[in-house]
Amino acid sequence: MNVSGFLRKAASPVRYAIGAYGREWARAVAAAGGGGVVLCYHRILAEADCEGRRVPPEEGLPASVFEAQLRFLLRHFEPVEAARIREPAGASRRPRFAVTFDDGYADNRLVAAPILARLGVPATFFVVSGYVGTQRQFWWDRAMHLVMNARVDHIEIERVLGTTGTAPDRLSLRTPAEREAAASRLCRDIRHGPPGEIAGVLIRLEQACGVVTDHTSPIPLMTWEHLRELVAQGFEIGAHTVEHHSLSRLADDEVLREVSACKADLEGKLGRAIRSFAYPYGSEEDFDDRAVEAVRRAGYAAGFSFVKGFASPRSDAARIPRICLHRAWPAANAYAVHGALAG
Template identity: 30%
Template sequence: MAIPDVDIWDMAVSPENFEQQLQVLKAGYRVLPLKELAERVRRKKLRCNTVAITFDDGYADNYVVAKPLLEKYNLPATFFVTSGNIGTEAEFWWDELEQLFLFTDELPQTISIKIAGTLVEANLGQESILNKELHSLHRQWKAIDEPPVSVRSRLFLQVWQLLKELPPQKQQHQLQTIREWVGTPQSIRSDYRSMSVEQLQELAKNSLFEIGAHTVSHVALGYHPASYQKQELMENRSYLEKKTNRSAATLSYPYGNYNSETMALAADLGFLAAFTTEEKIITNHSSAYQMGRFQVKNLAAPAFESRLKYWSLYC
């Protein structure tokens, strides 16, 4: 929500632009709670120009910035929450990894580390020192759309992909190895923390908002056995429902990663619907456990409205 100094995944939206986006939605679209949208799909009663607003992970800015603006415009939203970080100071591993590789002032010139059976090696050369030009290059880089812009960024992407596939204990073990290579302690930055338990509970008190499941540890579900996937989903939902006294009826797959076992589990566990990161419009023929979503970038009202109209062409 609040724009961080760096946004390589192009996911942050400024409060000013978010408010403009809400104004567009309020004026011209039917904004529904996600649960109602999913139920309408099941009954094949979904109409065009229907929108649901979602947030993933459970960052504190969802509560601090998004909640008041959604309340101001009386618009519903669903917050898919990764429960393992709630009430802790810990950053998500990908945020710390980004800081370590892309923005540490000085790194050792070479690295050789084995991750999940893959040997990762690199010689940073002159990039071991983060000068102004390299810092600026990394700040402007959009990893979601662009190829790596430096040796450091190529190394970051390779390690990010390998770590994404691991269970959380192994992720943290590898991250500690990287911290030791860098020579820095674990990162704790307030701008990257998740909601507190109290913030989560306060969010859930408002009937405008739904709390959805997003696993305990933000695992890429499709890389893991069905038994582990089930544990992550059940423990996450149990925690959320216990803390909020609200049902977690919907699920968002972390990273948008899932497989046929994941979808079967979502159905068996009684989730009403599950959402991917695949950019496809939801229709009355959408699969309940493969529902698409569109990533909204940091767009002011005119550009945002243009994107909405483009997406609506497929309705």
Template identity: 30%
Template sequence: MTLNQLIYKATRPLGGLQLARILARHHPRILMYHRLSATDEPGKIHVDQFRKQMRLIKRHFHPMNLTELLAAHEQGNVPNHAVVVTFDDGYADFAEYAFPIMQEEGIPSTLFITTGFVNGDLWLWPDQLRFAVDMRVIPLHQLRNDFELNLENQGSPGSLWNELADYSLTLNNRDKIKFIDYIYSEFGVEMPGRVPDEYLPVTWKQLKEMSLSGLDIGSHSVSHPILTKLETNELIFELSESKSMIKKNLGLTADMFCYPNGTVEDFNEEVKECISNAGYKYAVAAYPDGPALDDRWCIKRYPAQYDMKNFEKNVYGMSHIYEYSRNNVKMR
């Protein structure tokens, strides 16, 4: 049990969450979700759990979309207890489950869309790998393994997918495509001619309807590449083309960009400069280290948690207080 978990377990029955909420009232919590499901599926949050989380936010916090929060920050009047719900990628289950639940519960939301995915031009590369793993017909020990992988020791499809995905993150876009083709060949799986139903995107028509009902929309690139591994012309295309597609299909000016993958290794000063030059005003990361809004090109978010204990620690501010205290101790 980590120290953070121990603090949560010891203080929750004594009102620790309520105290954390008060202490962290000036710290906006921006939550990052990806997928929901009506059944228990790995990598997805059950719709019932999601609704429970939204109701908690509605009852104890000040829900806003990200555009509203950023405007308030620019004006110097961010409300206490601000919480923002964001989703990445643009899967069909956002329109099927997430948005209707948030509408019913009165929770504003922000969606970052991968425009080539929504447009039907591609499906996301992590899903391509997951499909190959799930459909694999050739035993692992029979693979050539031309890459630096330890595939023979994988105990589950999930762990195998994790290793393939982690390795893919080290590759530039062209080599990643070659690697995925290699995996399909070695696994004895044929690449589907269309996106499987499990991985379908939301449609432009649905996005238009949801935007008219208040959905806040930003860009998540065209094809979800690792931006730091792109050539400059490729990077500019991912930024400008996604912005143009949102304008063309939705009539919206996308001011916010969301880094694919979103870790500290996935963007740098060159990427930030290109994002600014492409006409964006903000960029969003996928980790919560430090104040949420201190850098407009690195807005911090908390990954969504299925487990209510971890969700409560994040949304009530306990995680923020713990990290702040730990960092201050280190500085001394």
């Protein structure tokens, strides 16, 4: 962060306290003719699962923090469905916010949906059709689990990744903080590798961590019945591909299949049109023009990325930005929202 960035962040609590942010947000949205921020969440953890321990950010957000964030947003913003975020400003002229969840974890329905319903906030749940109702586990959850439960005090990352010719890079696993840092680094490296090699990396990681037989159950995902319940409660289900691969790393026919087969699966099982899509991983390097074109051709009305920014009537419907809020509340959230809205 440069000096002016540092000063802006340091002044954030003061600007939040004196209400400067609220006025600036309203001005930014009025100038754009409407819009607001789309939030992206993954897991929301029940308070009982968070007690007495520090929850790593990769694991999820405690329910109390999630609720505090929604209450903070409701003071300044109007909640809308994600697909309506780009509509021109309505009579209230308040900035809008929309809530979305990626990946389809069961806690979305058990923990998050009741909070959303109580506060009257709509939400879209983007699910991976090849994982719905299965015991499958996303590779990042498996990698995190293995590293956090490793029976060794370090791993050699090149050996795990199967890369050669580089100097051995040892990741120390002596403390929980070191394990978290190692897991994050590993997940970043796996993500940037070819999707077809992930299974092999996980096998090598199991061996490196000394966790060969493992009887823990995977983190539960929602079933088709759960999705139907959410639909009945008025929530939207969106598509997040069949296998959760980075679309820019796939061949042309695979991109089309991941985007359109997910829509067909969800529509067949849920009996309704699926209009929203979220790109897996969602950064600029994870979806290229082929992916955006596939989303348009498949008939989605909206495509959501993970590129930070403000969604306005001028935003491309197939590349709507989203932001992730920091867990510190409320000033850090105000800073994150401000980064998106005012640049």
